[in-house]
Amino acid sequence: MTPSAVAVLTAAGSGARLGLGCPKALAELAACTLVGHAASRLSASGQITQIVVTAPAAHHAAVSEALSATPGITVPWRVVEGGPSRQASVAAGLAELARTMDPAAPYDVVLVHDAARPLASAALVSRVVAAVREGAGAVVPGLPVTDTIKSVAVSADGPERVTGTVDRSVLRAVQTPQGFAWELLLRAHAAGADRAQDESTAATDDSSLVEALGEAVHVVPGEAEALKITTTYDLAVAGLLLAETVAGADAADTGSPVTSQPTTAVPTTGA
Numbered sequence: 463m464t465p466s467a468v469a470v471l472t473a474a475g476s477g478a479r480l481g482l483g484c485p486k487a488l489a490e491l492a493a494c495t496l497v498g499h500a501a502s503r504l505s506a507s508g509q510i511t512q513i514v515v516t517a518p519a520a521h522h523a524a525v526s527e528a529l530s531a532t533p534g535i536t537v538p539w540r541v542v543e544g545g546p547s548r549q550a551s552v553a554a555g556l557a558e559l560a561r562t563m564d565p566a567a568p569y570d571v572v573l574v575h576d577a578a579r580p581l582a583s584a585a586l587v588s589r590v591v592a593a594v595r596e597g598a599g600a601v602v603p604g605l606p607v608t609d610t611i612k613s614v615a616v617s618a619d620g621p622e623r624v625t626g627t628v629d630r631s632v633l634r635a636v637q638t639p640q641g642f643a644w645e646l647l648l649r650a651h652a653a654g655a656d657r658a659q660d661e662s663t664a665a666t667d668d669s670s671l672v673e674a675l676g677e678a679v680h681v682v683p684g685e686a687e688a689l690k691i692t693t694t695y696d697l698a699v700a701g702l703l704l705a706e707t708v709a710g711a712d713a714a715d716t717g718s719p720v721t722s723q724p725t726t727a728v729p730t731t732g733a
């Protein structure tokens with residue numbers, strides 16, 4: 463049976479902290495939307511056979527248009543409505559993948575990736591898929607933490623007070639794409655479904671739902687380029703990183719839809 467890795471690309475957030483007045487996934491970096499950057503890199507990995515993108519209900523068409531306008535997305539994609547939390551949005555993407563799966567050709571790997579991490583490279587996508595196929599049921603990219611981390615007591619009427627210093631040698635800042643054996647992620651989302659309706663109770667990533675099942679989660683090296691865009695500062699940093707990549711590796715295939723050469727339009731639907 464031919465193995466098939468599929469992806470859920472989350473883009474249904476509001477982008478309140480970015481504050482641009484549009485969903486974060488539609489913010490632009492070098493004349494391409496964040497969701498377009500992320501999808502084109504998933505596609506460029508050559509590992510993914512289809513992408514389901516979650517969008518805010520009111521911006522379904524705009525997200526589709528953004529993807530249609532992005533050069534370099536050669537794998538089939540489609541857009542579904544997201545939910546009230548990231549966890550709910552991923553669940554909606556998984557439901558769409560499950561609904562349309564050919565039982566004769568089941569998926570072996572599913573990636574969950576954030577449009578908010580537009581510069582995660584095609585190489586990182588491949589690394590995560592490979593680790594799942596080598597037998598890790600759940601895989602996250604992670605980077606060592608470089609700051610000294612303190613725990614604090616928070617008080618309503620005074621400054622925070624430090625209660626301890628955490629051993630940072632055992633900490634990792636985890637990123638997306640996160641990769642999973644298909645059946646395992648379905649099981650993890652089913653078990654944690656009661657948390658998904660509210661962002662305050664929802665899991666902030668998918669691997670924590672796997673942890674809650676008592677299953678192992680493995681770490682592969684992450685990358686600085688896979689930074690999460692939360693504020694305008696992050697967007698500015700990503701712009702600098704992208705400019706450096708384009709200048710330094712114009713000839714290399716990084717999966718970026720942005721090059722200094724004219725690009726050719728590609729098919730615009732998930733078909």
Ligand SMILES: Nc1ccn([C@@H]2O[C@H](COP(=O)(O)OP(=O)(O)OP(=O)(O)O)[C@@H](O)[C@H]2O)c(=O)n1
Nearest residue numbers: 472473474475476477478479547548551577578
């Ligand atoms: N209900 C939600 C909330 C978030 N996301 C996605 O999950 C990723 C990480 O979320 P976050 O960075 O928190 O994005 P926003 O929710 O858009 O940001 P903010 O909290 O500032 O509004 C993003 O790709 C976002 O689009 C989603 O698909 N559905």
Ligand SMILES: C[C@](O)(CO)[C@H](O)COP(=O)(O)O
Nearest residue numbers: 548576636637638666667690
């Ligand atoms: C999934 C994630 O990108 C891993 O670091 C992160 O947890 C998303 O967090 P957010 O609170 O939704 O921004």
